[in-house]
Amino acid sequence: LNSADIKYTPTDGTVTLKKAIIRYTEENYNKLVAPENVIVSNGAKQSLSVLMQAIINPQDEVIILTPYWVSYPEMVKIAYGVPVIVTPEDGGVHPRIKEIDENVGSYTKAIIVNSPCNPSGAMFSEEFIAGIVEYCEKKKIYLIMDDIYSQLIFDGRTRISPYKYAKEDSDHSRLVVINGVSKQYAMTGFRIGWTIANPQVVEAMDNIQSQTTSCPSALLQAAAAGALTGIQSHIESLRLTLENNRNVLLQELNTLDGLRTYKPDGTFYCFPDFSAYNKDSRALSEFLLEKVLVVTVPGVEFGMEGHLRLSFCGTIKEIKEGVERIKWALDPNAPNEIFIGDRKLVRDWL
Incomplete structure (x- = not known):
């Protein structure tokens, strides 16, 4: 601001930020990329959306793995593509290549892999x-x-670089990596994300982005570059906090009979199966919001009915109180009264 360097930037990002992203990619993925392989966008969400518009033709299909982030299918549809949802046959949260292969056809253009996954927190195996x-x-x-969640992983696990297994290393590689500062640096409101792809894809994305949002904010790009090149110890501090929060949440959820919960490997989400209480996740989510003021996201929005997505990025107190309220609302063995703030509530529906 003091230098008044607040004009339009190149559509694909400032030189300073792109250098920081190149360095980040080399340090975290053991992959050296060129400036023409990088485009900065207004958040990883725009990165994904512009990418879809760049590579998808009408009726092209994109494989999306269940459970999936809610925006994936809609992004594909906006680009006039067809989302093809692949659900694990075992009802779990880990995909298998066999099941993917059964859904790949002549119109398949891409497969989206989100690991660790929003909403389940599942980190896919190195073998996968x-x-x-x-x-x-x-x-x-x-x-x-x-x-986007690749730095927020637990239990001593480490990031798996897809470049380690890529044999196609030319300018025609179809491997694309999306990332950003929102999660690992807790900079969600700064809206800076990026795409690493071959030069042809980056050029197409640049053309689309220039006609829609011109460029990301100069000020926020400077902040993102500062985050990427600054002290990184706070990422580990955040990761440790989230891992402890996860452990507390799982401990509290284990007191609910009939609940099936996958232990998250990363992110700050948990995706329990509440089917034993209500198979209609929208109805259950609305019920918990109305009765006990607990916000959840229905599993059906992520392609898995009966589940609810819970976030554990709050305080320990909030996590414990949230589960206590859920238990009070659903478990007939829980005490019949509860205080929410200074309000005393009496359960009259079980």
Whole structure:
């Protein structure tokens, strides 16, 4: 602000930020990319949306793995593509290449992989990442890695770089990696994300972005560059806090009979199966909001009915109180009265 360097920037991002992203990619993925492989957008969400518009033609299909982030299918539809939802046959949260292969056809243009996954927190195995990279290269389809949560992983696990398994290293590679500052740096409102892709894809995205949002904010790009090149210890501090929060949430959820919960490997989400209480996740979510003021997201929005997405990025007190309210609302064995703030509520529906 003091330098008045607040004019339009290049559509694909400032030189300073792109250098920081190149350095970040080399340090975290062991992959050296060129400036022409990088485009900065207004958040990873815009990165994904513009990417879809750049690579999808009408009726092209995009494989989306259940459970999925709610925006994936809509982004594909906006680009006049067709989302193809692949649900694990075992009802779990880990995809299998066999199930993906059964849904790939002549119109398949891309596969989206989000690991760790929003909403489940599941981190896919190294075997799966290696296999899906090889599969997409063999089939000549785009592999889109949404890596926005890749620094927020637990239990001693480490990031899996898809580049480690990529044999196609030319300017025609169909491997695309999306990332941003929102999650690992807790800068959600800064809206800075980026795409690493081949030069042809980046050029197409640049053309689309220039006609829609011109460029990301100069000020916020400077902030993102500062985050990427500054002290990184706070990422580990955030990760440790979230891991502890996850442990507390799981401990509290285990007191609910009939609840099935996958232990999140990362992110700050948990995706329990509440089917034992109500198979209609929208109705259950609305019920919990109305009765006990607990905000959840219905699992049906992520492609898995009966589940609810819970966030554990609040305080320990908020996590414990939230689960206590859920238990009071659903468990007939819970005490019949509860205080929410200074209000005393008496349960009259169980």
